[in-house]
Structures are given as structure tokens and as C-alpha cells.
Amino acid sequence: MTHDDDRPTSAGHNTRLVRSGANPRGFHGFVNPPVYHGSTVLFPDTATMRSRGQKYTYALRGTPTTDALEEALDGLEGSAGTILLPSGLAAVTVPLLAFLSAGDHVLIVDSVYTPTRRFADSVLTRMGVAVEYFDPAVGEGLASLMRPETRVVFLEAPGSNTFEMMDIRAASGIAHAGGAVAMLDNTWATPLYFRPLEHGVDLSIHALTKYPGGHSDLLMGSVSANAATYDRLRDTQMALGINVAPDDTSLVLRGLKTMGIRLERHQESALQLAHWLEGCDEVARVLHPALPSFSGHALWKSQFSGSSGLFSIVLRGGGMTEAAAFLDALKLFGLGYSWGGFESLAVVADLSDRILAKAPSEGPVIRLQIGLEDVADLRADIENGLAAVNRLKD
Numbered sequence: 001m002t003h004d005d006d007r008p009t010s011a012g013h014n015t016r017l018v019r020s021g022a023n024p025r026g027f028h029g030f031v032n033p034p035v036y037h038g039s040t041v042l043f044p045d046t047a048t049m050r051s052r053g054q055k056y057t058y059a060l061r062g063t064p065t066t067d068a069l070e071e072a073l074d075g076l077e078g079s080a081g082t083i084l085l086p087s088g089l090a091a092v093t094v095p096l097l098a099f100l101s102a103g104d105h106v107l108i109v110d111s112v113y114t115p116t117r118r119f120a121d122s123v124l125t126r127m128g129v130a131v132e133y134f135d136p137a138v139g140e141g142l143a144s145l146m147r148p149e150t151r152v153v154f155l156e157a158p159g160s161n162t163f164e165m166m167d168i169r170a171a172s173g174i175a176h177a178g179g180a181v182a183m184l185d186n187t188w189a190t191p192l193y194f195r196p197l198e199h200g201v202d203l204s205i206h207a208l209t210k211y212p213g214g215h216s217d218l219l220m221g222s223v224s225a226n227a228a229t230y231d232r233l234r235d236t237q238m239a240l241g242i243n244v245a246p247d248d249t250s251l252v253l254r255g256l257k258t259m260g261i262r263l264e265r266h267q268e269s270a271l272q273l274a275h276w277l278e279g280c281d282e283v284a285r286v287l288h289p290a291l292p293s294f295s296g297h298a299l300w301k302s303q304f305s306g307s308s309g310l311f312s313i314v315l316r317g318g319g320m321t322e323a324a325a326f327l328d329a330l331k332l333f334g335l336g337y338s339w340g341g342f343e344s345l346a347v348v349a350d351l352s353d354r355i356l357a358k359a360p361s362e363g364p365v366i367r368l369q370i371g372l373e374d375v376a377d378l379r380a381d382i383e384n385g386l387a388a389v390n391r392l393k394d
């Protein structure tokens with residue numbers, strides 16, 4: 001326990017973020033934990049070495065720097081233990097490798113992050129795991145998809161690019177009833193707006209690259225586990241020999257301090273733009289869970305305590321030409337992957353791999369990451385994009 005013992009347990013989330021991962025008394029009063037660069041850790045004698053009676057034994061197994069971030073995330077997720085991985089995608093693949101073996105069956109939500117699907121269709125399939133996708137709208141029907149050899153139910157809510165919502169507690173319950181582990185990619189909400197373990201999920205996955213890092217300057221992932229799944233998760237991480245670099249770890253610790261106030265701004269600006277976009281003729285639909293018009297709104301409202309800065313618009317008609325006209329007219333929104341940083345970004349979503357949760361039929365889907373710029377400027381930029389789409393119609 002490196003947290004201060006007197007930290008307020010019922011504190012609000014900004015207070016918890018400011019206090020998280022801090023142990024000034026352990027480090028000569030310095031507010032932040034030191035950044036330990038290391039591989040070898042020395043032991044005082046053979047007896048200590050043989051008994052492993054020393055907290056740190058080798059940097060792959062953890063340092064005070066990685067411990068600080070793991071404990072900060074445990075505090076936010078309410079987890080028994082957290083592992084850190086060098087990307088969000090590794091935070092998806094390592095728990096799947098930990099809990100799946102040849103002959104097993106995995107159920108994955110069809111609106112999952114595309115690289116998660118690619119991993120399942122390539123590596124998991126090659127390992128001899130039967131991979132099956134389910135409709136995010138499956139509801140209680142998920143139970144009928146469970147097989148005796150189903151070991152993992154993999155969830156993501158809201159869904160990537162199209163933001164489908166699910167009843168997480170119901171899905172986790174079905175997984176457990178069949179003897180499977182429930183994993184959820186919680187990157188969109190962060191632990192501030194959704195705490196999966198409180199809804200029955202065993203393993204909560206994050207791309208720390210996004211809001212926790214917050215500055216588009218690093219890649220990292222985390223998996224926060226309940227007591228039942230933590231040892232197997234940690235053992236697999238160590239067997240694979242994967243941990244994270246100290247400088248990036250300290251950047252995520254830094255990012256966490258401001259994540260609450262950044263998210264408030266991302267949320268507020270995204271909602272303002274989403275509401276405005278709903279009234280624009282060029283837009284057929286806005287896919288944002290916090291909009292009352294959105295099909296998954298009730299499920300979002302009953303489970304989540306906030307929304308972040310990522311949502312999509314469906315253009316009214318057209319295809320790639322119209323999407324490109326919109327995107328190429330933008331000057332503030334960058335064209336680039338990832339999200340959760342300070343800057344606004346836009347991409348056209350490729351939903352061609354969907355089997356069940358099909359792409360909207362009205363027109364192309366454009367995903368917007370609303371950054372920390374002034375919302376009036378972002379709105380003017382989007383207006384330019386929509387005007388470029390209109391010019392194609394003349």
C-alpha cells in the first residue's frame with residue numbers, strides 16, 4: 001500500500017485522482033513517485049535472494065513507479081490488482097491469452113474495436129479457439145450462445161464507432177452462469193464514468209493511451225482484475241515477459257491528475273456539438289449514448305455516470321466521396337487515429353467487418369473526437385465540413 005493511509009475513501013473522483021498513486025512520505029516528501037529506470041535489483045545476501053523475501057526482485061516484475069500507477073488504477077476501478085501493458089491493444093490480447101486455450105470457445109461483441117477482432121480471427125483461431133461474434137442487441141439471447149466450452153465473454157460498451165450499449169450486469173451474469181470470465185473494454189468511459197467490476201465484470205481493460213495519458217504522447221494499456229482472476233492474469237503477463245517503461249508510466253500518472261477536469265470539458269463540448277449536429281440537415285443521425293434520441297440511451301443512463309468526448313455522425317446520403325469532402329475541409333480537426341488527447345480528430349469509420357451490428361444505411365459514419373479547443377471554433381470547423389458536402393450536391 002503506497003497510498004496515504006489517511007486518504008479519504010468517500011472522496012469525489014477529482015480528489016481521488018489528485019491523491020492517487022501518491023506516497024510522499026515514502027519518497028522523502030516528494031509529491032510524485034520517482035521514475036525508476038532499472039533491470040537488476042540487488043539482494044543483500046543469498047538467503048534473501050533464495051527466499052524472495054524482498055519486495056522488488058527484478059524490474060520486469062514491477063518497480064515503485066509501476067506500482068504507483070497500478071495502485072492508482074486499482075483505486076479507481078475497485079480492482080484486486082492491475083497489470084500494465086505497452087499498448088491498449090496488448091491490454092486486450094493478454095487477458096484473452098490468459099483465459100483461452102485450444103478447444104475453448106469465446107463470445108465477442110460484434111461492435112468490438114477492430115484490432116480486437118483481427119487478433120481473435122488470426123491468433124486465437126490459429127491457437128484452436130472457436131471465435132463467435134454476437135449482436136450487441138442480443139440481450140438475454142446471449143445465454144443460448146453459451147457452450148460448455150465457452151471460457152470468455154468479451155464486451156465493449158459502448159461499441160466502437162457506433163456506440164451500441166449493452167446491459168453489462170446481465171451479460172456478465174450469463175458468462176458466469178456458464179463458467180466463463182467476463183472482460184470489458186472500458187476505454188470510452190474511463191473508470192470515472194463506469195466501474196465494470198461493480199457490474200459483475202471480472203476484467204476491466206483500458207487503452208491508457210486515450211484519456212488517462214491524455215496528451216497523444218504515449219501508448220499504454222491496463223487490465224484491472226477482481227480477486228478471482230488476478231493471479232492468472234499476472235502470471236500470464238510475467239510468462240510473456242511484458243511490462244511498461246518508467247518514463248511513460250510517470251506520464252500516465254501525470255495525466256491522471258487532470259483526467260477528471262479534462263473529461264468534464266470533453267463531455268460538455270461533445271454534448272453541445274452532438275445536440276447541434278442533430279439539427280443539421282446534412283446529418284441523418286448522431287450516435288452518442290447521452291443523446292435521448294439514441295437507441296442505447298436508456299441503457300447508458302442506467303449504468304454510466306457520464307459520457308466522454310467521442311461520438312459519431314451519420315451523413316445523410318453519399319459515400320466515401322462525401323466523407324472525404326467533409327474531412328478534407330476540416331482545419332482544426334486532425335485526420336488521425338486514436339483519441340482521448342487534447343486535440344480534436346476525425347476519421348471515417350470502416351464498418352465492413354461487421355457481421356451482425358451492421359453499418360448504418362443512411363450514409364457514411366464519421367467519428368469525431370472532441371478535444372479541449374473552444375467549442376465555437378470546433379463548430380465553425382464542422383460547419384465548413386458540412387458546407388463542403390453540400391457543394392457536392394450542387
Ligand SMILES: *Cc1c(COP(=O)(O)O)cnc(C)c1O
Pocket residue numbers: 087088089090092113156160185187188206207208209210219220221338
Ligand atoms: C485505442 C483503443 C484500443 C487500443 O489502444 P492502443 O493503445 O492504441 O493500442 C483498445 N480499445 C479501444 C476501445 C480503443 O479505442
